[in-house]
Structures are given as C-alpha cells and as structure tokens.
Amino acid sequence: MASQADRELPSRAKQEEKEGDTNAPSKNALKKAAKEKEKAEKAAKRQELEQQQKEQAEANDTAKHLYGPIQSASDRRQTQGFTELAGLYDAKEDQEVTVDARIHNARVQSAKLAFLVLREEAHTIQAVVAEGGPHGISRQMVKWCGGINAESIVRATGLVKQPKEPVTSTSITNFELHIESIYLISEAAQMLPVQVKDCMRAPPMNEEDSKNEPEMDSQGLPVVSLNARLNNRVLDGRTAANQAIFQLQSGISNLFIEFMNQNHFTWINSSRLAGAATEGGAGVFEIKYFETKAYLTQSPQFFKQMAIAMDMKRVCEIGPVFRAENSNTHRHLTEFTGLDFEMVIKNDYHEVLSFGEKLMLYIIRNLQERAEFKRLTKVVDQVFPGAGDFKLPSEDSAARLTFAEAVKLLNEAGIEAGEFDDLSTPQEKALGRIMREKYSTDFYTIDKYPSAVRPFYTMPDPANPQVSNSYDFFMRGQEIMSGAQRIHDYKQLCERMRANDPPLDPLSEGFRHYTDAFKYGCAPHGGGGLGLNRILQFYLGLPDIRFATMFPRDPGRLAP
Structure with missing residues (x-):
C-alpha cells in the first residue's frame, strides 16, 4: 500500500509544473520581443542604406572641395x-x-x-x-x-x-x-539661449524685470528682456546697435584723451586698492589682501591730489571706480569707468569749471559732427529713437547757472526745492526739461553747491562759507560729473575733517598719507570725475545705464 508521502508526489509535481508555467514568457511577450527585434533590424538596415547613399552622394559630389x-x-x-x-x-x-x-x-x-x-x-x-x-x-x-x-x-x-x-x-x-x-x-550651437535677430528689436523701455524668458510683442515676435540680454551678453553684444554703442564709448574715451593731450595733461595710473576705507568709509568694498584687509577705491580723488602735490600741474586718467551702494536704479552701478582730471589753479577756481565745460563741449560736438560718430548714432537711433536728438546751444560756452538760480527755476515751475538741500533725482530731471525748453540745451552746469552737501575736501566760498566752490555737470537732466576746488591748506583740511559728520581723524592710517601731502605744501587745485557710462547713456538717451556698459555690475549682478 502506498504511503501518504507517495500519494502526495503527483500533486506536488503538478503544482511545480503550474508554478513553472507562471514564470515562462507569455505568448504576447514573445510576439512583442519578436516585433522589437524586427524593428531594430529594419532600423539598422535603413541606417546602413542611408550611410551608403550618403557615401555614394559624397563620392559623386563634384563640389566637395568647395x-x-x-x-x-x-x-x-x-x-x-x-x-x-x-x-x-x-x-x-x-x-x-x-x-x-x-x-x-x-x-x-x-x-x-x-x-x-x-x-x-x-x-x-x-x-x-x-x-x-x-x-x-x-x-x-x-x-x-x-x-x-x-x-x-x-x-x-x-x-x-x-x-x-x-x-x-x-x-x-x-x-x-x-x-x-x-x-x-x-560652428555655433544649434540651440541658442537668445537669437541675435531678436535682440536687434527694441527691448522693453520700462522694465521691472527679473524674467529671463523673452516676451512676445503685439506681432507675436520675441522681445528679449534686459535680464535675458545681460545674461547672454556675448550674443546680445553682436547686434548692430550694441556694436555702435560700444564703438561710441571708445570714441568718447579717445576724444577725452585728445583734449587732454591738446591741453598738456599728464596721464597717470593710480591704484584701485587702499589699506583703509577712505572718503569717510561709506560705500566701499572690503577685500582680503594677504593676511589683512584692503578696500577697492571709490575714486582716484586722493591720488590725483597727491600727484598735484608732487608738482604735476595737470593730471588725468581713465579707470574703474567702485561704489558699494545698494542702488538699483537706471543710472547706478557698483563699478563704472571714470574720466578724471585735476589741475593747478592760477587765479580762480572757475578756471577748472571752464576747462571742464570746454572738455564736454569738445566731446559732444565731435560726436555730433564727425562722420563716423554720426553714422554710429544713426544705427543706435533705429533701436532707441531719439539717440541723435541731443541739443547744444550754438555758442562756444556752456549754459551755466548757480545752485541758487537752479532752485529759483524749479520753484518758479511749481517744483519745491530748498536753497541748502541737495537736488533729488526728480528735481534734476525737471530742471533738465526746463533747461531744454528755456535754453535749448541738454548740457549745462550748476555752480556753487551748498557746503553741507559736498565732501569734506571741498573748498568753501571765502565770501560765504555756506556755499562751496563746487559744481556738477548734467546731460538730459541727469548728473554726469561732480567737481570742485579742493582744500589745499593742511590746517584747514584737518579742521574740516574733524568737523565732518561723522568726524574723521586726519592722522589715522586711512588718511595720514593723504593729509601729509598738504602738510608739505601744495598748490591750489581742482578737478572733477566724469562717468563714461553716464555720458554715453545720456548722450544717446538710453533707458538704462546697463545698455551703456559691456558687463555691468550692480547689487544683483556679478556675472557674466
């Protein structure tokens, strides 16, 4: 008689056979695999045939050497x-x-x-x-x-x-x-982040823009935002308008150099590094300098004055200027290019002011009259209408008014302005419109600013210490230069520094070498610092200074 175990053997075998059938490929899976194989074989044959046809076409191509x-x-x-x-x-x-x-x-x-x-x-x-x-x-x-x-x-x-x-x-x-x-x-990449032809169209003029994606205009064409342009500056810079803008920027620098050479200025190259935060300590970039701290200079101001103390009677330079100011406006950058000059005064500080006016008239008139610059301006005008509409008076001298006269013009136009308060940006723009209408000029200067709104090294007016021997230059109602007669007397300079708000120590490490220059005797002098990027921006009427800067730096941009 069969045991219980023997009787279970057939049933176990059937169960194992059943489980084995479950693990075996289904008919559908086998058919699918066969189709995939057939498809792959056809694709390989097609690719091989295409390669043969390509090779044959190349062999028969009589122009392949061309x-x-x-x-x-x-x-x-x-x-x-x-x-x-x-x-x-x-x-x-x-x-x-x-x-x-x-x-x-x-x-x-x-x-x-x-x-x-x-x-x-x-x-x-x-x-x-x-x-x-x-x-x-x-x-x-x-x-x-x-x-x-x-x-x-x-x-x-x-x-x-x-x-x-x-x-x-x-x-x-x-x-x-x-x-x-x-x-x-x-060979360029097939897919570009922005198209150069799209960058050739006018960008949004009033852009509160952090977007990187192009928007579409009313005709369904991409309008490349300012951020997208700056993020892809190499491609954006290839447009005709940008090529013209930066050639004009080069032209302004060359005209500056021409005028300085004609007037016997010595070109200097001052340092952009300082061992202490000078000019009051505000708005400077701190960097690591080996095992100590250093600072990027706000301007070559102190170095220009020290060069005058070296008996270099007229000095100038072009170089970067750094301002650690969290200003996100259409005309501010944390790094820009300065056109600086300083000169000895023989009789009156207006010698310096008149020289600066003649410099700017020389630059602007040549931009307007030389054929190459006129052609470049027309190219920019196609994208930024009004680029060629900069007005100058027919006279050889610039329009000049005192700060008190500027305040009076504003008040007469119903714009409240204080006699001893600095002008705000809206007030400056309003004054620019008044000057264009009243004097038919987009370039003018304002003299005799209140002493309270100028740096400590600015010479007060001996007849009225509340105002100073200082001036600003304007284009289209926006400042392009600050300048002044500087204090050249050691004792007076130290007194002004100690009376500053906050007080400054003329004997501190940050100021000692600067103040010593006057301790050893220095001729009366004055000068100014022009912003190259602003001159270009306002001459062409560009909506943002970043259009006039190849690789702009602002509080939110450190690349490319």
Whole structure:
C-alpha cells in the first residue's frame, strides 16, 4: 500500500509544473520581443542604406572641395587678401572677394538654391548659393549651406553682383555675394539661449524685470528682456546697435584723451586698492589682501591730489571706480569707468569749471559732427529713437547757472526745492526739461553747491562759507560729473575733517598719507570725475545705464 508521502508526489509535481508555467514568457511577450527585434533590424538596415547613399552622394559630389569644415590651421591660410563687409558698400560688379563673417540667417529656397545673410559687426550682405555655375556648385553644397547653424563663422569667396531689386533686409542693399566656395571656421550651437535677430528689436523701455524668458510683442515676435540680454551678453553684444554703442564709448574715451593731450595733461595710473576705507568709509568694498584687509577705491580723488602735490600741474586718467551702494536704479552701478582730471589753479577756481565745460563741449560736438560718430548714432537711433536728438546751444560756452538760480527755476515751475538741500533725482530731471525748453540745451552746469552737501575736501566760498566752490555737470537732466576746488591748506583740511559728520581723524592710517601731502605744501587745485557710462547713456538717451556698459555690475549682478 502506498504511503501518504507517495500519494502526495503527483500533486506536488503538478503544482511545480503550474508554478513553472507562471514564470515562462507569455505568448504576447514573445510576439512583442519578436516585433522589437524586427524593428531594430529594419532600423539598422535603413541606417546602413542611408550611410551608403550618403557615401555614394559624397563620392559623386563634384563640389566637395568647395565647402565644408576647415580641418586644420593650414586650411585657414588664405593667399589672397580679405575684404571686410564694410568695404562692400562701394564694391564693383563682378569683383571677387573673400570674407570671414557670421551666418546671420540661412535658408534653402529649393534643391538648387539657398540664401545666406552674412554679418560682420554691424554690416550684413545677402549671399546666394546656386547649383551649377562656372565652379560647378552641387545640390549637396546648396543643402549644406542652407543648414549651417546661425552665428557660425564662415570663410566665403564669391563674386559681387547687383541684385535685380535692392535687398531691404541687409545693410548692404545694392550688392549681393554669389558664393563660389564657403568653409566653416567655427560652428555655433544649434540651440541658442537668445537669437541675435531678436535682440536687434527694441527691448522693453520700462522694465521691472527679473524674467529671463523673452516676451512676445503685439506681432507675436520675441522681445528679449534686459535680464535675458545681460545674461547672454556675448550674443546680445553682436547686434548692430550694441556694436555702435560700444564703438561710441571708445570714441568718447579717445576724444577725452585728445583734449587732454591738446591741453598738456599728464596721464597717470593710480591704484584701485587702499589699506583703509577712505572718503569717510561709506560705500566701499572690503577685500582680503594677504593676511589683512584692503578696500577697492571709490575714486582716484586722493591720488590725483597727491600727484598735484608732487608738482604735476595737470593730471588725468581713465579707470574703474567702485561704489558699494545698494542702488538699483537706471543710472547706478557698483563699478563704472571714470574720466578724471585735476589741475593747478592760477587765479580762480572757475578756471577748472571752464576747462571742464570746454572738455564736454569738445566731446559732444565731435560726436555730433564727425562722420563716423554720426553714422554710429544713426544705427543706435533705429533701436532707441531719439539717440541723435541731443541739443547744444550754438555758442562756444556752456549754459551755466548757480545752485541758487537752479532752485529759483524749479520753484518758479511749481517744483519745491530748498536753497541748502541737495537736488533729488526728480528735481534734476525737471530742471533738465526746463533747461531744454528755456535754453535749448541738454548740457549745462550748476555752480556753487551748498557746503553741507559736498565732501569734506571741498573748498568753501571765502565770501560765504555756506556755499562751496563746487559744481556738477548734467546731460538730459541727469548728473554726469561732480567737481570742485579742493582744500589745499593742511590746517584747514584737518579742521574740516574733524568737523565732518561723522568726524574723521586726519592722522589715522586711512588718511595720514593723504593729509601729509598738504602738510608739505601744495598748490591750489581742482578737478572733477566724469562717468563714461553716464555720458554715453545720456548722450544717446538710453533707458538704462546697463545698455551703456559691456558687463555691468550692480547689487544683483556679478556675472557674466
């Protein structure tokens, strides 16, 4: 008789067989796997066929030597001369030229025809790539040209031709370039964070903006915000308007240098580091300097004065200025470029004021009259209307009024202003409108500021100590420079420092070397510090100083 264990064996076997069936692949899974395998095999065959067709097309491409990436430095050598796009406005028909330029736009019109827009700085020209021709351009070449990523740099050789109709979409309208060969020097990424063509349109003028994403205008086109532009400054800086803005900035610096050289100033390069927080200690950036502290200078003010004490009668410099002020306005930066000068006074401090006025008139009139600067201003005016509408009086002298006269003008216009209070920004702007209407000028100076609103080293008016021998310069109702006669007497300077609010110690480590310069005798002198970024901003009427600064620094921006 079978035991109980023997009788359980068949049932266990059936149970194990049943469990094994559960772990085996289902028919659906097997079918799915077979389909995936078949699909992969077809994809591999298709890829192999496409590769064969590509290789065959390349083998049959009679123009393959006329286009493609430049592989090595030797490939980049060019035996004939290069032509800049700026030189093609007055080109000759059928002139053969070679240009290095960016692809501003590329599109395939058909299998036989592609159009490119080449850009170099602010200049653009249409380029035509057509099948056939004396060089035997192939369809493969046409397709390749139409697929070049925007912003890539190419070397193109071709013939200058007059189009049937003017090309209105490029700066060079009367000529186009018929491509004979084109090589890729540097390929740009296919996906760009912002498009240069979008940055060419006017940005939002009144932007309370922390957004990085472009908005759409009424026509459905992207409007790139100020933050998005600054976050992608390299791309934004390629626009024609920005190219013109920064060329004008360079022009202002060169005009400053020209005028200083004509008037026998010595160029100096003072330090931007100080061992103590000077000029009162407010608004300075503290940095680590080896095992001690140092500070970025607020201005070259003390160094200019010390140079005068060295018997350098006229000094100037261009350099960075640092202000640790948490000011988030359209005209403030934590770092800007200063145009500074200081000079000995022979008889009266108005010598310095008159010199500064002549300097600014020289800069502004040359910006308005020199052909290159006029052309650049017109380029900016296309994006920022009113850039060329800066007014100056016909006289050789600048419009000048005292602080008391400025207050009177404001009060007469119904704008309350105090005789011994500094002007606020709204008051300054209102005065700018009054000066434009009354004197037809956007540049003017204000003299004799109250002593209470000027730094301790400012010379008080001997006839009325409540006012000082100091002045500010304005463009479009906004300050671009502060200047003054400086106190050159050691005892008077120390007294003013001790009477300052808060009091300053002239013998402290932060001031000792500065005050010693006057202890050893120093000639009467004065000067001023102009803000390059502000001059550019207000001359062009730009809505924000960041448009006039290549890589702006403000309380919320430390990159790029």
